[in-house]
Amino acid sequence: MAKKETSLTVPDEIIMNQIYYINGQKVMIDRDLAILYGVETKRLKEAVKRNIERFPEDFMFEMTKEEFEKWRTQFATSISDKMGLRYAPFCFTEQGVAMLSSVLNSPQAISVNIQIIRIFTRIRQMLMDNTELRLAIEEIKKKTENNTKNIEVVFKYLDELLEKKPQPRPKIGFKIKKKKE
Numbered sequence: 001m002a003k004k005e006t007s008l009t010v011p012d013e014i015i016m017n018q019i020y021y022i023n024g025q026k027v028m029i030d031r032d033l034a035i036l037y038g039v040e041t042k043r044l045k046e047a048v049k050r051n052i053e054r055f056p057e058d059f060m061f062e063m064t065k066e067e068f069e070k071w072r073t074q075f076a077t078s079i080s081d082k083m084g085l086r087y088a089p090f091c092f093t094e095q096g097v098a099m100l101s102s103v104l105n106s107p108q109a110i111s112v113n114i115q116i117i118r119i120f121t122r123i124r125q126m127l128m129d130n131t132e133l134r135l136a137i138e139e140i141k142k143k144t145e146n147n148t149k150n151i152e153v154v155f156k157y158l159d160e161l162l163e164k165k166p167q168p169r170p171k172i173g174f175k176i177k178k179k180k181e
Contacts, residue, residue: 010036010112015119020091022067026123027091028116033100036116037109045090047103054103059096063088094120 018032030048034041048055063071068088092100094117101113 025093027093030090036112051103054099059099060090060092
């Protein structure tokens with residue numbers, strides 16, 4: 001008998017807006033992950049603490065007091081936002097988010113976890129594509145340094161073409177010649 005697949009999708013934009021750059025790493029905060037997984041932050045932290053050996057420092061870290069205060073002043077402006085922000089949050093890297101799937105086994109957690117990993121992968125690909133584009137531009141710049149005069153000539157001709165005003169077109173049609181008297 002085939003297992004019924006539950007599909008919970010969260011808009012990618014919501015997940016992307018919950019990826020922060022902290023400590024030089026792209027991370028997601030425990031509170032945001034708990035909401036996405038449909039569990040309380042407290043329960044997520046308990047599950048992580050019970051399985052702490054699965055979360056080395058490069059998978060998950062707790063914000064320092066300074067990072068926490070800076071982060072909190074940027075994002076926690078109302079009393080309702082401060083709920084769950086009394087303690088420094090756990091920050092999960094891409095690998096830490098992947099490891100959470102072994103700790104939280106609900107269908108919602110699994111579905112959302114797969115989506116999060118795909119988004120992290122897309123972000124990494126966009127960064128690589130951007131880097132490749134920058135390298136290609138730099139290579140073109142190096143090649144054109146030698147041919148600057150040729151490029152200047154091309155731009156000069158382009159400017160002339162753009163500045164040319166259209167000539168009046170001759171009228172089309174039947175022309176009647178007048179007889180001389």
